[in-house]
Amino acid sequence: MKTIRILGIDPGYAIVGFGVLDYDGINFTPVEYGAVLTEAHTPFPERLKAIYEDMEFIFEKFKPECMAVERLYFTSNQKTAIDVAQARGVTVLSAAKRNVPIFEYTPLQVKSAVTGYGKAEKNQVMEMTRQLLNLAQIPKPDDAADALAIAICHGHSTRWQ
Numbered sequence: 001m002k003t004i005r006i007l008g009i010d011p012g013y014a015i016v017g018f019g020v021l022d023y024d025g026i027n028f029t030p031v032e033y034g035a036v037l038t039e040a041h042t043p044f045p046e047r048l049k050a051i052y053e054d055m056e057f058i059f060e061k062f063k064p065e066c067m068a069v070e071r072l073y074f075t076s077n078q079k080t081a082i083d084v085a086q087a088r089g090v091t092v093l094s095a096a097k098r099n100v101p102i103f104e105y106t107p108l109q110v111k112s113a114v115t116g117y118g119k120a121e122k123n124q125v126m127e128m129t130r131q132l133l134n135l136a137q138i139p140k141p142d143d144a145a146d147a148l149a150i151a152i153c154h155g156h157s158t159r160w161q
Helices: 044-062 078-097 107-115 121-134 140-158
Strands: 004-008 016-021 028-037 065-071 102-105
Touching: 004 044, 004 078, 004 140, 016 044, 016 140, 028 044, 028 140, 044 078, 065 078, 065 140, 078 102, 102 107, 102 140, 107 121, 107 140, 121 140
Parallel strands: 004 065, 065 102
Antiparallel strands: 004 016, 016 028
């Protein structure tokens, strides 16, 4: 069975979670996970540049075959929504530049794929992510765990031959 490398992204502008998994249709193998961090008092364009440069590094180093990213949804703070959308845009640009297919998932889809329950609590999703990946501890920061859950969601959502 073919193994595919999936890059999961939890978008943000202060913290962008990422998780790289190999998936063979049955088992997930964690390759790397972590977060791209930007400093709070840095001008916003510089933060976007830093995110873009780090995403370029991640794509070059891990060469994912697809990228799964959380679909944005906001109910309150419009300024935050716009800033997160811009940061998400630079992550999508890195994938598009390489013709890496991009897949979007809602939080409900991610929770359902990882726990079997769309209204699962955050700690339930993180613990199930840890178990599915056979990790000793829940990945830190939380954004990295979320990115891994998004990658798992994509693996479970893909048809395997």
